[in-house]
Amino acid sequence: MSLPKDPAENLAALIRCPSVTPAEGGALTALEAMLAPLGFAVERPVFSENGTPDIENLYARLSGNGPHLMFAGHTDVVPVGDETAWSQAPFSAAVHDGEMYGRGAVDMKGGIACFVAALARHIESRGKPKGSVSLLITGDEEGPAINGTVKLLDWAVGRGEAWDAAIVGEPTNPDLLGDMIKIGRRGSISGLVTVHGRQGHVAYPHLADNPVRGLMTLLDALMSPAFDDGTENFQPSNLEITSIDVGNAATNVIAAKATAAFNIRFNDTWTAETIQAEVHNRLDIASGRRKYRKGRKEPVEFEVTWRDRPSHVFLTRDDKLIETLSASVKAVTGRQPALSTSGGTSDARFIKDYCPVVEFGLVGKTMHMVDERVALDDLEMLTNIYTRFIEDWFEQG
Incomplete structure (x- = not known):
């Protein structure tokens, strides 16, 4: 079975799943298929609450001896809006002029596709990481965020899970890949x-x-x-x-x-x-x-x-996590990323109660817009950044 080393192929498979919140749309199934040849144990718990739609989530773990790294994100996407206004069909993953079009291309199926490709490349060239890797993926980030990450974290902890650090693959860069790492949120x-x-x-x-x-x-x-x-x-x-x-x-x-x-x-x-x-x-x-x-x-x-559930301000202070990711970004892009707390909220607001967390992903210029798209070159660069980070973070023990 071939490994999912190509981020563009991974992303195309995810975009073609119409996973508009709260629909799973086949996206978690596609992701599970990518993780199977990498040796991940995958579970897909469904959470419910009165007055909200049931949400299917995914938790995948590749176990090893050493520290535990979490990658978190979501496969659900916002509605496409006026489909006739799109130059390419919003769930076609069409490529035009070096860019892949589709709802979720940058927010944030692209980040997931790149992290999976990075893991596949690491496993192929170096074997399994010197520790454990988990993917915590929800289908409720763009919705009310009730039956998603917050409950998935609690579910995982109840099963004995603990993490040393986390990356959320949200599109953090305003203009160019390598501009910005989010180290906290208002x-x-x-x-x-x-x-x-x-x-x-x-x-x-x-x-x-x-x-x-x-x-x-x-x-x-x-x-x-x-x-x-x-x-x-x-x-x-x-x-x-x-x-x-x-x-x-x-x-x-x-x-x-x-x-x-x-x-x-x-x-x-x-x-x-x-x-x-x-x-x-x-x-x-x-x-x-x-x-x-x-x-x-x-x-x-x-x-x-x-309103219920205010989001609390947080600032991550973890030198190993921040400095390793910053060095990986600079090594691949040549840019020294700004460490920022700007912007809105993300599911990092839940993760910060369990381990240090930062956010880094693609350029977010087109997220939630008509003709959401990502440069294929950016997919490759982000994959290289994640690959280097995985290697360096686990090497430090």
């Missing part, structure tokens, strides 16, 4: 502010209480002043209003209620608990202001609800 928390007013006729505002005016006062307080100026390793914390709604289609009616959803990306100045406390404090103070409610003496009546 925290993320979402909430909803609801202001209660009194419905009435717009021609008689003194008989009503427009909740939009109260909401404007509260949102002013959330937007300014800035939460902080940033820290040594993180950019400033930031709050964005993501929607405002009154549920009112009439033009001559003052609504009874107005809501605003918001998200905060916070740095290591804060924890999820302290940023929540700051929000409540700002709103409590602002509720007594009358900036947009002239003549109103009573405070704004409001409530705040928080």
Whole structure:
């Protein structure tokens, strides 16, 4: 049986599986077929929770004597959008002008394809690594992330698994392969502010209480002043209003209620608990202001609800992991990667509770876009980076 040494062939097999969250779409089956000739033991647990779709996941282990390296990622992808807008069919893995097209090409079937190819090359030339390698792959990263990595980690630990380090193969590079390694992430928390007013006729505002005016006062307080100026390793914390709604289609009616959803990306100045406390404090103070409610003496009546499962800020401090990966990137690309905590969240936020974790993958310019694609040269370079990293990390013991 031939080994899966060609990252382009691996990726094409994965792209051709329409694994839009929550569908497995054949992607985990394709991955299992690649891992079989490498000697991996593969399990595919399915996790469930009321109100969410069942999700099939994959955990594969190649056992050896020595440290244990995890590679983590996801085979699920976002919807293709307007399929007619694609220049190549989104699940065809067509190659045009040196690039492979397809949903998931960079986010993140490409990273998985390259890591599998790197393992195959290492095994062919040097034998099995001097330790254990596991792949922790979910089908729920692009979805609610409830029945995926967080439960797969808990399941694996319950079976006695422990890891010394992890790489998540997300597309971390903004422009060129080798630009950036993610060594941490800001925290993320979402909430909803609801202001209660009194419905009435717009021609008689003194008989009503427009909740939009109260909401404007509260949102002013959330937007300014800035939460902080940033820290040594993180950019400033930031709050964005993501929607405002009154549920009112009439033009001559003052609504009874107005809501605003918001998200905060916070740095290591804060924890999820302290940023929540700051929000409540700002709103409590602002509720007594009358900036947009002239003549109103009573405070704004409001409530705040928080979304479940905030993402906590983290920073990885593991010299062996970071320096070995950085050296591998530089050796292959000639670039010294920046060590960054920028961007959104990933499943690294769950893995960091079990072992040191960094993220490094392809260039992310086209992720989630029409005509998502990856250069074939980048697939080969990333495979070479992973191959060198596997060799060097295990050699250090």
